[in-house]
Amino acid sequence: MGYRITKKENLSAIDFFMEVEAPHIAHSWKVGQFVVLIADEKGERVPMSVYHAEDGKIGMFIRRHGVTTFKLWYEFDVGDEIFSITGPLGKPIEVKHYGNVVFVSDAVCAQAESYATLKAMKEAGNYTIAIQTFENAANTYPEKYLAKSVADEHYLTTEDGSIGIKGHYLDVLKELIEKDKVDIVFGGGKLGSLVKLAELTKPYGIPTIVTVRQIMVDGTGMCGSCRVLYDGEVKFACRDGPMFDAHKIDWEDAIKRNARFAKQEKLAKEMYMAKLKEKGVI
């Protein structure tokens, strides 16, 4: 008994798209919420952002990054079943009329959220702006997977300028702010960029709501792994978030905590890659 994979498609040199049958989640998922999946019986519980929830299926953007995501890419195909998927988890964000809504993203989880969030925001009558940043052309997604179709304005940037605008979402956002076009910013991705995002929008008093990515185990507020310091108080990213006011997060702590298992993850990844090589998969 598992959850059948209905679609799998490469997005870029590092990211891929996977869709899983999960009607129990699809019927209740709302923008801002996430899921936790386990690839196989020995797998770990990994939080994942949601790209879409339709027809009883959950679509996710996934980065080939660690053991779980390698497993999903190399060992699972359409028709196979993953061991477990739970959700929706976390608090939805408030979808209402804000005016000009910007979604900024520079990593896989946020690229998924960009589409989902702006789609809902557009339906709620907002003017929607997407700024999607990728490292380079090879890491950039095919057009149909960008937030273009749900954004009134869409900016694609690469850090090396190999495609789109050269630069980061921060650069584009700064220009938009100066043109007085921003009522609220949503976003996510690299924690380091989010620190700078918070610094950029704060002096203008622009509300800035972002995903605070943290290591999670259960995802329901049971283990306390994903705790963050928010407005001087300890909050759990899974239960109280995952989206928080970027101006109230203690980013230094959040970045440190998110690197807690870096050594173990690297070791596990190396061992897994060696196994794949041995089997001739890569």
Next chain:
Amino acid sequence: MAKRELIKERVPTPEVPVEERTKSFVEVNLGYDFASAIKEAERCIQCPPEYAPCIKGCPVHINIPGFIKALRENSNNSNEAVKNALRVIWNDNTLPAITGRVCPQEDQCEAPCVMGKVGDPINIGKLERFVADYARKHNIDEELLQEFANNGENMKGKVAVVGSGPAGLTAAGELAKMGYKVTIFEALHKPGGVLIYGIPEFRLPKEILDKEIAKLIELGVEIKPNYVIGKTLTLEELLEEYDAVFIGTGAGTPKLLNIPGILLDGIYTANEFLTRINLMKAYEFPKYDTPLTIGKRTVVIGAGNTAMDAARSALRMGSEVIIAYRRGREDMTARIEEIHHAEEEGVKFEFFLNPIEFIGDENGKVKAVKFEKMKALEEKDAKGKRKIVGTGEYILLEADTVVIAIGLEPNKVISEEATGLKTNPNGTLVVDERLMTSISGVFAGGDAIRGEATVILAMGDGKKAAKSIHEYIQKKYSSA
């Protein structure tokens, strides 16, 4: 009948030697074999059930003299003896392999045992465990299940159970025996609740837990993992489909110390630490994908069963372990057997230390805990424990791993979503004497209504709620 000789001393149960068990997660206590179980059972003076203090001391009121009698009456036929004894136990408790292992018997059934006044009380927990284990090994429980299973002819209604911990499993088992169609919704990917994520293999092997749960499935209970009620489905949605709902969501939210340094790397809540180990098998990383970092020296803060479990787990993962408690030895809330095992295995205890700060290194990793030394006053608090005050003296304990095991609060996922569900200021659900919540048809029990308590009290609630649910549904259909 010949006069029985009083045997004052317990028949002991063998344990895995310390040096062997601290290297693995194998179960420590090996339990009785049939001959020694009979010998221990023979010590029972058979108080009449209407008087028996052991029954009164048991939150689910197992007919203890009854099952002991059944066991020893057939001492020449072990299978028959166990079958009869198990039948008596199952009437009140469908999960004896669990309760026989994790109940604080010394505070419950064994505390008032008459034999305890002249010698050792009867080893009721280990006898219960023996019956369950022997039955499982010899497939006797399979035979007995047929007797208990409702044949499905007079199904009475549908009940949803939220949470598959002790309260939920018990409620589900009791309702299934009565002929209800029961569906358990579990948020994690495996059922068992605290029994699977909180209690280590060396106290409750997963294989045994899985088999106990499998019995419920044979009784017709359906288990849906990966369902977070309040998120995946709302309580309202459950009420549309089911005649009644039982909430047994436990006390799943860890209490944190509100002191500087709480976010440092290396500081775990007991829930995270134990979940990584028990549920996700982090001690087998990288064979299993979930990691756990453990240092040379672990300080566990707290003195309940959870603290003992965390300490003994850390020890098995190769760390030196100190349990630091802000009160004295006499106030520790863990079971005596667990404290004893922890000491035997080399866990050190420090008393009257109240943590006030976690100190980190330049990489944000914990390196020490600062404590204030406490002292006890003669004056007692509301719980009957001596009040403690700070002395103004401080001490540093070096630690590269810290586990906080100071207690839990109810998880609010359901109460936040279902606004009609009344809660007390501490987050527990408000229930009436039938265990019905403020929403008609929704019942609750276990830690969700008690805060943090024991497995057996949760099971007592599950049983009581099952009875109330039965009455509620019967009434609903008779008045319809």
